[in-house]
Amino acid sequence: MVINYSELNDTKKYKLMSQTIIPRPIAWIVTQQNKIINIAPFSYFAPLSSNPPLVVVSIGHKDDDTPKDTRANILETKKATICFAKIEDLEKLILSSNELPKDMSEAYEFSINTVTITEDYPPIIAGSQTALFCEFHSFIDIQSETLPLILEIKSQYVQEDLCDEKLNIKIDNICRIGKGFGKVESIEF
Numbered sequence: 001m002v003i004n005y006s007e008l009n010d011t012k013k014y015k016l017m018s019q020t021i022i023p024r025p026i027a028w029i030v031t032q033q034n035k036i037i038n039i040a041p042f043s044y045f046a047p048l049s050s051n052p053p054l055v056v057v058s059i060g061h062k063d064d065d066t067p068k069d070t071r072a073n074i075l076e077t078k079k080a081t082i083c084f085a086k087i088e089d090l091e092k093l094i095l096s097s098n099e100l101p102k103d104m105s106e107a108y109e110f111s112i113n114t115v116t117i118t119e120d121y122p123p124i125i126a127g128s129q130t131a132l133f134c135e136f137h138s139f140i141d142i143q144s145e146t147l148p149l150i151l152e153i154k155s156q157y158v159q160e161d162l163c164d165e166k167l168n169i170k171i172d173n174i175c176r177i178g179k180g181f182g183k184v185e186s187i188e189f
């Protein structure tokens with residue numbers, strides 16, 4: 001069977017793509033605007049290049065047609081901290097995907113603790129094994145309500161005992177595997 005995307009509505013295209021292009025990493029993004037800490041998960045997320053170290057995350061609109069808070073905050077503050085969830089974080093990750101008004105914090109509303117690692121970037125989610133401190137690089141205008149934002153990794157936090165002197169890191173992120181979530185086992189090279 002061949003499914004012609006030009007005959008599908010947006011929901012069906014999303015359904016097919018999100019259940020086919022798996023596993024997908026989940027960027028659990030922390031942004032901060034006027035001291036309000038915003039947290040949300042995004043799985044239209046991928047590494048783009050190591051030199052320069054770039055990732056891309058595509059972020060859409062809220063139900064009221066305004067840009068999602070993460071996107072608005074990144075465009076305003078030029079900063080984002082990308083965390084990665086463990087299986088124990090799943091409930092909080094899902095809670096943080098609830099749509100809140102821009103002046104409300106998911107960290108506060110859903111009791112998601114954060115820790116400031118560097119004053120230059122938004123905090124990490126407490127217990128994160130690793131996090132990427134990123135600056136806004138550019139966006140791609142794809143003539144859609146979704147906006148792919150390109151972010152440059154400036155530095156990385158790694159929990160001390162999970163990284164050796166050769167920069168081998170051992171983390172157990174969860175990822176999207178269709179409708180559900182699965183664990184990514186670390187492999188050594």
Ligand SMILES: Cc1cc2nc3c(=O)[nH]c(=O)nc-3n(C[C@H](O)[C@H](O)[C@H](O)COP(=O)(O)O)c2cc1C
Binds near residue numbers: 045
């Ligand atoms: C696992 C998961 C992955 C998601 N991926 C995306 C995504 O890639 N792009 C997007 O716009 N929304 C995505 N969402 C929905 C956002 O998390 C949700 O709209 C959230 O309320 C955005 O919050 P914000 O307005 O604080 O940025 C995802 C939700 C979940 C649970």
